[in-house]
Amino acid sequence: MGKKHEYGLLIDYEYCTGCHTCQVACAQENNWPAGMGGIRVNEIVQTLPKDKYYLTYLPFPTELCVLCTKRTKKGLKPACVQHCMASCITYGKVPELADQMMKKARMVLWVPK
Amino acid sequence: MTVSQTTIHKTTTWSPGPGCHGGCGVLAHIRDGKLVKIEGDPDHPMNQGRLCARVLAMTQYNNHPDRLRYPERRVGKRGEGKWERISWDEALDEIETRMNKIREEYGPESMVFNVGTGRDIYSWVCMLAYAYGSPNVMFGLTGQACYGPRLAAVATIQGDFAVFDAAQWFEDRYDHPGYKVPECMIIWGYNIHATCPDNQFGHWIVDLMKKGTKIICIDPRLSWFGSRAKYHLRLRPGTDSALVMGLLNVIISSGHYDRDFVAKWTNAAHLIRNDTGRLVRERDISTTGAAKNFVAWDTIGNHPVVGDTGRVSYRDEKALPIMSGTVEVPLSDGTMVDCHTAWDAFCKEVDQYPLEKVESITGVPAKEIEKAALFYAKAKPAAVHWGVAVDMTPALTPLVTGITALWALTGNLDIPGGNVFARFAFDVVSYALPGTKGAIKLKTQEADNLRIGKDKYMPLEKFYWRSQTDMTLDQIFSEDPYPIKGMWIQTAGIMQGLGMDPKRWKKALEKLDFIVAVDVFQTPTTQFADIVLPAATFLEKDSFRSWWVPLQTINKVLETDEARSDPEINFELAKRFDPDFEFETLYDLYDEILKPSGMTFEELQAKGWAYPPEGVSSCPYRRHEKGLLRPDKRPGFRTPTGLFEIYSTLREESGLEPIPHHEEPPFTPVSRPDLAKDYPLILSTGRRSPAFFHTEHRQIPWLRDIDPDPVVEIHPKTLKDHGIGHGEWIWIENWMGRARFKAKATPVVPEWMIMAAHGWWFPERKAAEPDLYGMWQSNINQLLPMNQQGKDGMGAPIKHSMCKIYKCSPEEVNHG
Numbered sequence: 001m002g003k004k005h006e007y008g009l010l011i012d013y014e015y016c017t018g019c020h021t022c023q024v025a026c027a028q029e030n031n032w033p034a035g036m037g038g039i040r041v042n043e044i045v046q047t048l049p050k051d052k053y054y055l056t057y058l059p060f061p062t063e064l065c066v067l068c069t070k071r072t073k074k075g076l077k078p079a080c081v082q083h084c085m086a087s088c089i090t091y092g093k094v095p096e097l098a099d100q101m102m103k104k105a106r107m108v109l110w111v112p113k
Numbered sequence: 114m115t116v117s118q119t120t121i122h123k124t125t126t127w128s129p130g131p132g133c134h135g136g137c138g139v140l141a142h143i144r145d146g147k148l149v150k151i152e153g154d155p156d157h158p159m160n161q162g163r164l165c166a167r168v169l170a171m172t173q174y175n176n177h178p179d180r181l182r183y184p185e186r187r188v189g190k191r192g193e194g195k196w197e198r199i200s201w202d203e204a205l206d207e208i209e210t211r212m213n214k215i216r217e218e219y220g221p222e223s224m225v226f227n228v229g230t231g232r233d234i235y236s237w238v239c240m241l242a243y244a245y246g247s248p249n250v251m252f253g254l255t256g257q258a259c260y261g262p263r264l265a266a267v268a269t270i271q272g273d274f275a276v277f278d279a280a281q282w283f284e285d286r287y288d289h290p291g292y293k294v295p296e297c298m299i300i301w302g303y304n305i306h307a308t309c310p311d312n313q314f315g316h317w318i319v320d321l322m323k324k325g326t327k328i329i330c331i332d333p334r335l336s337w338f339g340s341r342a343k344y345h346l347r348l349r350p351g352t353d354s355a356l357v358m359g360l361l362n363v364i365i366s367s368g369h370y371d372r373d374f375v376a377k378w379t380n381a382a383h384l385i386r387n388d389t390g391r392l393v394r395e396r397d398i399s400t401t402g403a404a405k406n407f408v409a410w411d412t413i414g415n416h417p418v419v420g421d422t423g424r425v426s427y428r429d430e431k432a433l434p435i436m437s438g439t440v441e442v443p444l445s446d447g448t449m450v451d452c453h454t455a456w457d458a459f460c461k462e463v464d465q466y467p468l469e470k471v472e473s474i475t476g477v478p479a480k481e482i483e484k485a486a487l488f489y490a491k492a493k494p495a496a497v498h499w500g501v502a503v504d505m506t507p508a509l510t511p512l513v514t515g516i517t518a519l520w521a522l523t524g525n526l527d528i529p530g531g532n533v534f535a536r537f538a539f540d541v542v543s544y545a546l547p548g549t550k551g552a553i554k555l556k557t558q559e560a561d562n563l564r565i566g567k568d569k570y571m572p573l574e575k576f577y578w579r580s581q582t583d584m585t586l587d588q589i590f591s592e593d594p595y596p597i598k599g600m601w602i603q604t605a606g607i608m609q610g611l612g613m614d615p616k617r618w619k620k621a622l623e624k625l626d627f628i629v630a631v632d633v634f635q636t637p638t639t640q641f642a643d644i645v646l647p648a649a650t651f652l653e654k655d656s657f658r659s660w661w662v663p664l665q666t667i668n669k670v671l672e673t674d675e676a677r678s679d680p681e682i683n684f685e686l687a688k689r690f691d692p693d694f695e696f697e698t699l700y701d702l703y704d705e706i707l708k709p710s711g712m713t714f715e716e717l718q719a720k721g722w723a724y725p726p727e728g729v730s731s732c733p734y735r736r737h738e739k740g741l742l743r744p745d746k747r748p749g750f751r752t753p754t755g756l757f758e759i760y761s762t763l764r765e766e767s768g769l770e771p772i773p774h775h776e777e778p779p780f781t782p783v784s785r786p787d788l789a790k791d792y793p794l795i796l797s798t799g800r801r802s803p804a805f806f807h808t809e810h811r812q813i814p815w816l817r818d819i820d821p822d823p824v825v826e827i828h829p830k831t832l833k834d835h836g837i838g839h840g841e842w843i844w845i846e847n848w849m850g851r852a853r854f855k856a857k858a859t860p861v862v863p864e865w866m867i868m869a870a871h872g873w874w875f876p877e878r879k880a881a882e883p884d885l886y887g888m889w890q891s892n893i894n895q896l897l898p899m900n901q902q903g904k905d906g907m908g909a910p911i912k913h914s915m916c917k918i919y920k921c922s923p924e925e926v927n928h929g
Binding site for chain 1: 150151152153155162163164165166169170172305315316319320322323335336337339340341803804814815816817818819859860861
């Protein structure tokens with residue numbers, strides 16, 4: 001059996017407004033140059049019936065996400081979680097996050113590499 | 114060997130840096146005198162640890178290799194991009210000498226002082242201009258069409274400004290006893306994901322939505338709010354005032370308005386003469402009566418009763434004035450005149466907007482308008498938040514007063530969760546908003562009489578103590594009634610951002626004898642200066658902020674070469690220009706301004722921030738009832754009648770329409786069908802980017818990575834009809850000029866409208882002309898006019914013009 005993936009990021013994409021704070025917070029924390037980073041925000045515009053649309057911004061942890069282990073060891077939240085303007089990213093143990101997920105729709109749980 | 118240590122310092126954001134209107138608490142990590150990291154302060158009530166992309170990129174901003182670090186003097190011609198480093202002494206001496214020469218030869222009013230958006234700067238620019246003796250402080254946007262017009266319009270009828278209530282007045286915020294979450298919020302022309310303008314932390318609205326607030330979004334674009342809204346009213350740009358009349362129509366005709374508020378706190382009962390169409394004044398009915406007093410009809414005594422504006426009450430306190438109906442009033446000369454009430458006049462205007470008509474003007478289905486209006490009217494409490502779209506139309510005052518009437522008529526004024534009076538914390542003025550007296554005033558009233566536009570436009574005379582921008586530009590060329598010879602430009606981008614028709618602004622700048630620019634980076638605008646001074650970022654200055662609450666200090670945590678803070682620069686020069694300048698040090702001045710708070714700068718700095726307690730005029734709620742708004746401490750409002758004026762006395766006196774209404778803007782398919790043949794698409798501009806504040810941040814790698822190119826949003830069908838693919842470079846063109854943008858296919862815009870980003874220039878390109886950092890390539894302002902300001906000198910058509918689009922040729926694309 002491989003390494004156990006205990007921690008993850010729970011994204012409430014109902015409230016992500018696409019401010020890109022997480023991207024820059026990550027780049028600063030981990031010293032990534034522009035163009036690289038542990039999280040990227042994607043824009044999805046879904047066409048709905050009756051000429052309506054739903055606009056979603058979805059933060060996605062990339063191959064470079066390390067879940068800010070240096071910060072979490074000190075009891076701090078990951079940089080993206082602390083700074084998120086919409087407070088829509090939660091860091092925690094996967095089962096606990098999955099539990100939260102069942103209480104609200106429009107959530108996605110990421111377990112980065 | 115010494116081990117370098119990182120120290121952490123608390124301070125408050127306010128430009129230069131993030132560019133916004135500031136207020137967030139941050140923790141700056143400093144090592145070896147350099148910023149190595151910045152984080153949100155979890156203890157700060159405003160942002161609670163959160164922080165935007167622009168502040169988080171401050172290490173790249175503060176330590177940027179292109180930053181101005183020393184004063185520079187232009188050595189080539191204007192626009193040649195040649196500069197030499199000079200000392201501060203040389204720079205200040207030369208500025209003093211050359212500005213004194215202008216003052217001696219032409220008078221102080223011949224220097225114009227140009228300021229950009231709401232940074233920590235207006236007080237200090239006014240201080241410098243007034244010490245020099247010039248009344249001409251200019252916000253360089255046509256029709257001053259950003260925020261100030263809204264303030265002036267609200268002041269005209271309500272006295273004090275009001276903003277949505279997110280419990281920002283209390284240190285315990287949402288937990289504050291008595292605070293209520295709005296059940297409904299109207300978001301009018303405001304896009305969140307980007308910026309926190311007008312001193313509000315934009316994501317407070319997201320906090321409220323999580324607590325149950327439902328949104329009515331008024332925006333032609335599908336903004337994030339639009340996508341999350343209970344009702345999204347997608348109106349045609351420029352028809353907001355028709356929509357507000359439709360909303361008022363539903364609210365009044367359905368009876369869902371607060372009759373007690375209207376009767377007690379508005380001038381609804383004041384009588385208007387049928388013959389002249391003007392308000393009856395006490396002097397009309399009595400030879401000894403005062404012009405400032407108004408007249409109502411008392412149903413008990415069945416006779417006229419005087420509304421005494423000095424006492425903010427009827428002379429007969431038991432009077433029960435009629436709200437509606439026609440009465441015959443005896444005039445002082447013995448004749449009789451038929452009169453109706455201000456409420457009847459207001460309702461008659463509102464009746465001009467049945468929903469079918471509003472639908473035909475705005476394009477919003479009547480049913481949607483009705484449902485949204487009733488939802489807002491029935492929700493208790495309900496709030497409104499608006500963006501700059503409401504200022505960016507010539508008839509902004511009729512629109513803004515209509516929106517203001519929404520919150521007043523529904524009884525949502527200064528109640529928990531409604532629209533709450535916005536006062537500077539402890540009435541300390543750190544930011545001399547237009548209409549606010551700063552610490553430094555012009556020495557004489559005569560000096561102010563030369564202010565450009567003051568004698569022509571009522572809002573500029575009464576509320577907006579700046580020069581009128583369009584008239585100022587004209588006067589640079591006409592030199593009538595006096596010549597303009599110099600310009601002080603401080604953290605403002607007249608060429609790349611503030612200035613519409615920038616080709617004309619370029620000619621104007623070239624005509625001036627002397628220009629000083631204060632900025633953090635060289636820009637297209639600074640290329641026209643004679644001297645450029647390096648401004649410090651917010652991390653490099655001591656200052657304070659009270660816009661609105663809390664009162665807090667900005668603390669200097671590091672220095673960068675010879676950069677100096679805006680207040681320091683202006684203080685030094687103010688002392689040089691005014692031999693009677695009364696302050697020895699900048700901190701003496703700060704202490705003077707802070708006096709109403711009972712704290713010195715040092716004491717406030719030790720506290721960090723301070724919230725006004727209950728009973729202070731800057732602490733809510735229901736302050737009009739408690740006598741906390743007026744200087745005479747009487748209940749009421751700071752208006753000429755002391756009431757909320759649904760019928761504006763000031764506008765009537767100035768020959769302007771006293772009641773909200775719709776006016777079709779100058780360049781729309783409705784007002785100019787002739788132009789629509791060649792320019793069939795509606796051009797809207799100014800969609801905010803989360804990465805940039807207006808023209809700033811294009812040189813910050815992390816931020817540019819988020820938004821690398823000037824983008825225009827176009828509906829996929831419209832793009833297809835034009836044979837243009839997603840991501841292709843196109844020209845947007847109209848009768849004024851053209852600009853190059855990258856097409857983004859997206860249904861967030863309607864098929865008939867395109868949305869072009871503003872403020873684009875390319876710091877990576879050459880400064881020297883003709884390139885000017887590529888500013889002629891993608892500056893959308895080249896398609897937008899000057900001199901289309903509203904009848905009251907305020908507002909301008911920035912978000913609604915007309916255009917056509919076509920592909921760039923391959924050579925144009927490869928050219929870069």
